[in-house]
Amino acid sequence: MKLIRWCLLLIGISLGRGAIADSYSFASELERAGNSWQQGEPIPPQLLAYRPSYEKYSCFPNPDGTEMIFQGITNFALLREVMFLPHIDARVFSNAVNSALHAEGPTRFFQAVQANLDQKPQLGRGARIKALTKQSKVKHIVVDSLYITFADMPPADAGKVLEDIRSELQNGKKWHDVYWKFMEQYEFPYEQKLTDETVIKGKRTRVGNLGDFILAANNNPLFTYREEWMPKAHVKRLFAANVGDVLILWDKEDLSRFPDLKGKETGERQVLYQVREVYRGK
Numbered sequence: 124m125k126l127i128r129w130c131l132l133l134i135g136i137s138l139g140r141g142a143i144a145d146s147y148s149f150a151s152e153l154e155r156a157g158n159s160w161q162q163g164e165p166i167p168p169q170l171l172a173y174r175p176s177y178e179k180y181s182c183f184p185n186p187d188g189t190e191m192i193f194q195g196i197t198n199f200a201l202l203r204e205v206m207f208l209p210h211i212d213a214r215v216f217s218n219a220v221n222s223a224l225h226a227e228g229p230t231r232f233f234q235a236v237q238a239n240l241d242q243k244p245q246l247g248r249g250a251r252i253k254a255l256t257k258q259s260k261v262k263h264i265v266v267d268s269l270y271i272t273f274a275d276m277p278p279a280d281a282g283k284v285l286e287d288i289r290s291e292l293q294n295g296k297k298w299h300d301v302y303w304k305f306m307e308q309y310e311f312p313y314e315q316k317l318t319d320e321t322v323i324k325g326k327r328t329r330v331g332n333l334g335d336f337i338l339a340a341n342n343n344p345l346f347t348y349r350e351e352w353m354p355k356a357h358v359k360r361l362f363a364a365n366v367g368d369v370l371i372l373w374d375k376e377d378l379s380r381f382p383d384l385k386g387k388e389t390g391e392r393q394v395l396y397q398v399r400e401v402y403r404g405k
Contacts, residue, residue: 150186150195157196166204173212193218197226203235206255207246216251217345224337225348229263229402262340265400266361267298268333269305270374274388275329276309282371284309284330285395289369292397305330333394338362340404352377361396370396 149169156167176188184191196202202223206216224232236255240247247256269288271281284305291301309329316322337348338358357372364370376390 146185146187150192153187154192154195157192157201158198160198160201162200162204166201166208170205171208171211171215173214189215189218193222196222199223199227199231199235202226203239206236207239207243207252209246209249213251220255220345221348224346228265228400229337229346230400233259233402258339258341258343258346260404261343261346262362262404263346263400263402264338264361264364264398265335266338266396266398267302267335268394268396269302270331270333270392270394271329272331272376272388272390272392278391278393281393285371285393288330288395289371292369293367298397298399302330302332306332335399357394357396361398364398364401366398366401368398370398372396 153167153169157170160166170192174185174188176184176190178185193202202219205211205219206223208216211219223235227235233255236252236259240252240256246252271284273281275281276284288301288305291304292298306328310326311329312324313327314322314324334349336353337346338353338361339346340362354374357374360370360372372394374392374394376392378388378390
């Protein structure tokens with residue numbers, strides 16, 4: 124059965140390259156239109172029509188799916204406008220909310236919700252907007268994170284590097300600049316041999332990027348971004364922190380999803396977080 128599914132997938136890819144190219148072109152244009160949209164202009168109707176981003180047995184997301192397109196839209200004015208449309212598809216609404224929260228952070232997000240309600244109180248009668256108002260009373264935090272695995276660097280050395288990173292961050296240097304400095308400093312070449320004996324050469328870094336996270340105290344999935352792997356002990360420590368705090372915490376990653384690493388690595392690592400924003404709720 125698995126073989127049949129893979130054959131169907133490969134056939135679909137070979138027969139549908141034109142369609143895939145068209146999907147990417149459509150998605151790119153729609154994302155551009157969304158990010159260039161200005162107040163008073165009509166919203167592109169294709170943005171308001173829900174399309175699934177993931178299909179059963181498919182390895183890759185649909186580029187023109189609603190979730191994929193909204194992930195590329197950072198125009199807060201547009202996202203806010205979509206959120207307050209009264210008859211919008213619930214799935215489009217949820218993607219607009221998630222993208223708006225990620226684009227601007229919880230403080231500005233909830234301020235914008237309240238500002239809209241102050242201007243148009245009738246909007247607050249809908250169940251969805253009531254849910255936003257209720258969520259505005261909940262504490263949210265935003266954190267940036269990086270890590271070093273003990274497979275890439277001995278614990279003592281990893282600890283020293285992370286302390287150097289913490290020192291630079293606490294001295295006021297920007298997260299992006301600090302990360303790129305240490306990422307490049309600890310790059311190393313690597314080779315990977317494919318099944319056809321082709322050798323791919325590239326670079327890796329011992330300072331990995333875990334990205335940014337948004338966490339809600341009530342674990343509401345609509346207002347939580349990329350928390351699925353985070354240990355509860357880390358979440359507890361982060362919610363007790365303040366803006367600008369830098370935490371270095373031990374973690375053991377679950378490597379069951381990576382069978383090629385089983386038996387080679389323990390999954391142990393140190394994770395560094397910087398708290399970017401704390402929204403304490405009303």
